[in-house]
Amino acid sequence: MISEQREKKEKLHRGAFYYPRIYRMIITQDIKSKMHYRADFYISTIGMLATNIAGFISFWLIFQSFPSINGWTYYEMLFLYAFSLLALTPVQLFFDNNWALRFNVYSGDFVKYCFRPLNLFFYYISETIDIKGAGQLVFGAGTLVYAWHHLGLEVSVRSMALLIVALTSASLVMIAMMNAAAATCFWVINSGTVMVFLFRFKDYAKYPMTIYNIGFQIVFSILIPIGFIAYYPSLIYLRAQDVSILTYLSPVIAVLFYYGSYKLWIRGAMKYSGTGS
Amino acid sequence: MENRTKKLPFRRYFSITRAGILEMAMFRSSRVLDFVGNMVYMIVVYFLWRAIYASTHTVSVNGMTFKQTLIYLTLAGAIFSTLNNYLVWKMGRDIQSGQISLFFTKPMDFFLREFFYSLGNVATQLVLTFIPTFLVVSILSGWSLPMGVNLLIFLPAIAMSLVISFSIDFMVGTVCLYSQSIWGINMMKEVIILLLSGATIPLAFFPEAFRNVLMFLPFQAIYNVPLMVLVSNTYTWIDYARALGVQAFWMVILVACARLFFRSSSRVITVNGG
Numbered sequence: 001m002i003s004e005q006r007e008k009k010e011k012l013h014r015g016a017f018y019y020p021r022i023y024r025m026i027i028t029q030d031i032k033s034k035m036h037y038r039a040d041f042y043i044s045t046i047g048m049l050a051t052n053i054a055g056f057i058s059f060w061l062i063f064q065s066f067p068s069i070n071g072w073t074y075y076e077m078l079f080l081y082a083f084s085l086l087a088l089t090p091v092q093l094f095f096d097n098n099w100a101l102r103f104n105v106y107s108g109d110f111v112k113y114c115f116r117p118l119n120l121f122f123y124y125i126s127e128t129i130d131i132k133g134a135g136q137l138v139f140g141a142g143t144l145v146y147a148w149h150h151l152g153l154e155v156s157v158r159s160m161a162l163l164i165v166a167l168t169s170a171s172l173v174m175i176a177m178m179n180a181a182a183a184t185c186f187w188v189i190n191s192g193t194v195m196v197f198l199f200r201f202k203d204y205a206k207y208p209m210t211i212y213n214i215g216f217q218i219v220f221s222i223l224i225p226i227g228f229i230a231y232y233p234s235l236i237y238l239r240a241q242d243v244s245i246l247t248y249l250s251p252v253i254a255v256l257f258y259y260g261s262y263k264l265w266i267r268g269a270m271k272y273s274g275t276g277s
Numbered sequence: 278m279e280n281r282t283k284k285l286p287f288r289r290y291f292s293i294t295r296a297g298i299l300e301m302a303m304f305r306s307s308r309v310l311d312f313v314g315n316m317v318y319m320i321v322v323y324f325l326w327r328a329i330y331a332s333t334h335t336v337s338v339n340g341m342t343f344k345q346t347l348i349y350l351t352l353a354g355a356i357f358s359t360l361n362n363y364l365v366w367k368m369g370r371d372i373q374s375g376q377i378s379l380f381f382t383k384p385m386d387f388f389l390r391e392f393f394y395s396l397g398n399v400a401t402q403l404v405l406t407f408i409p410t411f412l413v414v415s416i417l418s419g420w421s422l423p424m425g426v427n428l429l430i431f432l433p434a435i436a437m438s439l440v441i442s443f444s445i446d447f448m449v450g451t452v453c454l455y456s457q458s459i460w461g462i463n464m465m466k467e468v469i470i471l472l473l474s475g476a477t478i479p480l481a482f483f484p485e486a487f488r489n490v491l492m493f494l495p496f497q498a499i500y501n502v503p504l505m506v507l508v509s510n511t512y513t514w515i516d517y518a519r520a521l522g523v524q525a526f527w528m529v530i531l532v533a534c535a536r537l538f539f540r541s542s543s544r545v546i547t548v549n550g551g
Contacts, residue, residue: 040458047464054468054477061478062329065338070328132461193307197314204321211328216320 019122026126034131044132052139055081055206070211076238077206079147084206084230085140087170091178092133097125098178102185102192111274120269121262153237166233169254173228174202176254179261186268198224205229221246225257289385290393297397301405308405315358315410319351326350339481344418346479348508353476353500355410356435359402360442360499362395365466368450369459381543388536392443399439423510430517434503437524442499444531445470451539474500495527 034041059081063074072080101124104110113124153159181198185191205226209217221227232247246253301308330343341349368391371377380387415422449466453459471477474496480488491497502520506512512520 037457039456040461043456043458044461044464047461047468050465050468054472057472058477061482064484065482066329066332068332069325070331188306190304190307193304193310197310200314200318207321207325211324213324216324 019119022118023122023126026123027129030128031131041131045135048132048135049139052085052136055085056143070208072208072210072238075147075150077208078143079151079238080208080230080234081206082140082143082147083167083170083234084202085136086144086167087205087229087233088174088202089133089137089140090171091174092130092136094129095125095175095178096130096133097128098182099195100128101182105185105272106189108274110269110272114269114272121265151238159237162236165251166236169251170229170233172254172258173225173250176257176261177201177225179258179265183261183265183268186272201226202229205231207231225253228254228257287389287393290389293390293393294397294400297394298401299397301398301401308401311358311402311406312409315355315406316413318354319410319413322350322354323347341479341481344421345508348414348418348422349479349504350476351410351414352407352504352507353474355407356438356500356503357471357476359399359407359435360439361402362398362443362446364391364395364443364446365450365453365463366459367391368447369453369457369463372453373457373459388447388539391447392440395443396439403435422508426517427507427509427512430521431503431507433521434506434524437521437528438499438503440528441495441524441531442470444528444535445495447535448531448538451535451542454542454545470496470499473497475504476500495531498524498527 056078059074059077062069063077068074069077101110104113113120116123148155177198178195181195182191184194188194201224204220209220209227209231212220217227221232227246228250232244232250235243235247326343326346330338330346336342368377371380380390383390445466449462452462456462473491473494475483475491480491480497480501483491502524506517506520509516
């Protein structure tokens, strides 16, 4: 009873900066522990960059033999690729602990997160920061600037503000997909396969939706919404004359997807009853 | 006992292969998702390359038609998921947890033990992933794949692909003894193999100088050689012999390297705690 009252009191005193401050404290501990494995950081960053460079080389090789992909030029494809890399960075940087969720759930360690007076999802996700994602951020930004420059796109306050909104909503979609995939571990045993299965789809986000037929355009817009990771938001810059209605809706859709995945995650966690030990 | 072991040298390892098969059979819903994932990959490759070929007016580019490119890439994707065995992750985890010390106390060779275990995984994947993909591709391409002696030659070719790919994985796994960075090392390995073997973009599309270099590397022996054996209409007996010879060459070299590297590295093992 007393503790309940105290908790209520504390909640009243948690200002707007309570969660950011907690987040900084938890992340500092994680970064400290990661500093012990400096070689791991360098090797992982090189591995990450190698993946990104291989994607770049693939486009370069295709455009050595072909003039365009369905009317999309080399620099337009690079724009989509860079945009998708940037949109995929937050999930890598801040939501990597989702990959460990199933191990925590099966071993019973997940119980420890349930006893803190914090939002369960917040506390779990804030535990790790995956700094190798920073390499992708740099590579993605560099490629985007390169493509931006060659396409002669305007550099203005408006276009930069739009870019931030577009990238944020694109990131939310990917985060939502991985939240939902990770949450399956509360119901099924081999959720690792579900995560790998859905994570593979991010590689297809860099292609324009116009290459697919109508059936797959619907699948990739609703069922597995990878169209929102690069294609729909990029239309503002690449095909300003025929922007899809989905482009304007993408921030709303992203927030809805994210909220849905959060609810699913919490629902699974609430039903978790430990392993009994 | 001595005699029987001599007659069937790998007899005791087959029970491990069986364990590998059972492990795969246990996670049935994973196999279904693997299959669906490969089908989706095939569909995306189809739409992507259809769009790419739509931009030219010639039927064949760099000697490859749309159909040939499609067959080549989808089968490469199927071989990738067949040979993909998470060995680097397994070795890395065994090394970090100290489990690996247990294997040194067993009367089995670690390399062979791991090989026969992945053999079980690969055999299952071959039946559940590769053969269905092959059939789907054959039907969709109107049975344009040659159906004859190439199917027979493909079996030893894919077996040698397995040994080559396994040896590379084993060497990469051994590196975990030194660096403990499983993710990064595995990522680099995957990127290098997938790009340089022609599994992402067929080798025919690489600039000639680049391609000539790649032909001297072992990666193309994993994907390009067995795929060309399977899809080519023009291969003669000499071509088949040369293809298998190239693979055998890399197999011997890489198995030797993997074993020597592991033997010299196992002296530096430091196992955490007791």
